[in-house]
Amino acid sequence: AQSVAQPEDQVNVAEGNPLTVKCTYSVSGNPYLFWYVQYPNRGLQFLLKYITGDNLVKGSYGFEAEFNKSQTSFHLKKPSALVSDSALYFCAVRDWAGKSTFGDGTTLTVKP
Amino acid sequence: GAGVSQSPSNKVTEKGKDVELRCDPISGHTALYWYRQSLGQGLEFLIYFQGNSAPDKSGLPSDRFSAERTGGSVSTLTIQRTQQEDSAVYLCASISTGGASAGELFFGEGSRLTVL
Numbered sequence: 001a002q003s004v005a006q007p008e009d010q011v012n013v014a015e016g017n018p019l020t021v022k023c024t025y026s027v028s029g030n031p032y033l034f035w036y037v038q039y040p041n042r043g044l045q046f047l048l049k050y051i052t053g054d055n056l057v058k059g060s061y062g063f064e065a066e067f068n069k070s071q072t073s074f075h076l077k078k079p080s081a082l083v084s085d086s087a088l089y090f091c092a093v094r095d096w097a098g099k100s101t102f103g104d105g106t107t108l109t110v111k112p
Numbered sequence: 113g114a115g116v117s118q119s120p121s122n123k124v125t126e127k128g129k130d131v132e133l134r135c136d137p138i139s140g141h142t143a144l145y146w147y148r149q150s151l152g153q154g155l156e157f158l159i160y161f162q163g164n165s166a167p168d169k170s171g172l173p174s175d176r177f178s179a180e181r182t183g184g185s186v187s188t189l190t191i192q193r194t195q196q197e198d199s200a201v202y203l204c205a206s207i208s209t210g211g212a213s214a215g216e217l218f219f220g221e222g223s224r225l226t227v228l
Contacts, residue, residue: 032215044219098162104154
């Protein structure tokens, strides 16, 4: 069975500093990996995805993620955090049959 | 419509009553998911519909939960004899299988269920 682990419940960074939100996965076959963001009292929004190709993928709002096959990781990164980036972030993996499994989420807080 | 539409947005019910939650996916999306998100928690997979295939019901927590998708479009999640632990936000998502957005889930705003 596929699974996703987000080892940190909370990540706190100062505005302007780089941020990393960690994600590791387990899936049979080639992984399809996704990051979603949930702002307070809002629905989930797609941020970025890895299907194939370059290991570094770029997404919305200046976010990027690096796919590392040997470490089965797909960490979310941003070079310079904004207060407005504060939200709940979910990593997800999709298997060949189309079923998407989500991690438990990481709350990112960016302080001014 | 332009996005995934869910109704009702809020539902308060008494323990033991049945509830129905509706999801209208993006036109043309062949796959549809239901997830449950309890307060401050992650997304719990409930059920997955893909085209005309038999749905993946492996996430339904008990036989009080059921879902159907009529005509390959609108889906209804039914919870019978609701319990307080059913209180959560129920999220529906549909997925594009082609084009630049292939594989991305498009979520509705959710239906917040409160069981008193």
